[in-house]
Amino acid sequence: MSPDELSFMQRFKVDERRVSAGTRLLTEGEASAELYTVLNGMGLRFKSLENGSRQVLAFVLPGDFLGLQAGVMAQMMHSVEARTDMTVCVFRREALWQLFASHPERGFDLAWLAAVEEHFLGDSLAALGQMPAMERLGRGLCRVFARGEALGLVRDGRMPLPFIQQDLADGLGLSLVHTNKLLRQLRQRGIASWSDGLLHVQDTPGLAENAQLSPDFREPLRPLI
Amino acid sequence: MSPDELSFMQRFKVDERRVSAGTRLLTEGEASAELYTVLNGMGLRFKSLENGSRQVLAFVLPGDFLGLQAGVMAQMMHSVEARTDMTVCVFRREALWQLFASHPERGFDLAWLAAVEEHFLGDSLAALGQMPAMERLGRGLCRVFARGEALGLVRDGRMPLPFIQQDLADGLGLSLVHTNKLLRQLRQRGIASWSDGLLHVQDTPGLAENAQLSPDFREPLRPLI
DNA sequence: CGACAAATTGATGGCTGTCAAGACGTGTGG
């Protein structure tokens, strides 16, 4: 690490914190004085609708950066909740402004991050709008599995995926019941299985195609700090 | 305009250009040496799937900034096409880098823009995933109408909306036929009408609720330059 | 006038949501 980056970290006084499963890290509609980088554990990004339903925007995995929206805009446009115990790297919102001023190239990284998030959402939007249920599921499982591989979370062909079926259903825009039945099909056909919090995905060409994995995103996102 | 901003514009040598309806401004998967700000006319952002279907991500209206993704990432993650003749403000990609270096506060604006786009996509994702067809349509019409109002495009309660029903259907994740039938219902019930490229939306509380308009986005996006 | 894109409308079917019930595991209190 260069002396420059070292001083940078000290200046912004990065802090580490543990949060337990179920903790609401960021809330839709609220500002946040803190931003986070996930070091450990998993969570959910989601939006709540007034009819009571919920749209899961993404699974939060280690390395993810949380709160960029609140840092740049006035408020968060979605909530983030821990699904397992998590370890996060905390820093204050003011750091963002100083970051842009003193380290323009890092500011560029932030815009890059926002663009990447935008890409993921656009991809998901196309999936929800144009693909039938089974393909959406295949794409979703394949994509999270690819992220797991990139992060080194896969052992013996399985990666931990500590969510419940309702979380996945809310992310795919499907009902819980239908999601369950599709998962059974994938299990019976030996394509993918997800039980006891462990996901296994057979390296099937069909699934990979459904997932539309662009090479860019097999690499982990570069951590901000 | 401050002397500072003036010199800024001169340095990046902003150029104006006219493109005709149907022109592909940006292409998914390709890099772009140019970025655009829309001065006039309308277009579409969309993603193409290999099964031949298309997901419209957003309608492009005057004031929109195009190509941020290509500017920050290696390539565009969606395409942009002109639906009418357009006038755009052109500048080169290198300007982005220099922008971050020499005008950090402008770099911040770009991150802000990316975050706003991300918000819109997240909102649309929730709509596609969780709302039935009629609510999606109501929300979509109401939202574009609100943008039109903010831009001063509304006269006598109508705004120009030079798209075809297929465009709207591809944006809502609905079939063309169903979209057509829903539009008829809205027309017959006097809630909203869209024909001959003119959109009229009755100021109905129900529709407004469906649209979930947050106050932030009744204001026009601040143009970059 | 003919070709074409776009809008419109009806009939039909299927994908997927909803309802309902049961199985299984876990934690809690009696």
Next chain:
DNA sequence: CCACACGTCTTGACAGCCATCAATTTGTCG
């Protein structure tokens, strides 16, 4: 130790929203 509540997963039956197919109309352009 057992009964009970609770969350999650599972499975079947049924209904309905919406996609698909097909045909007609309208307007535009060459």
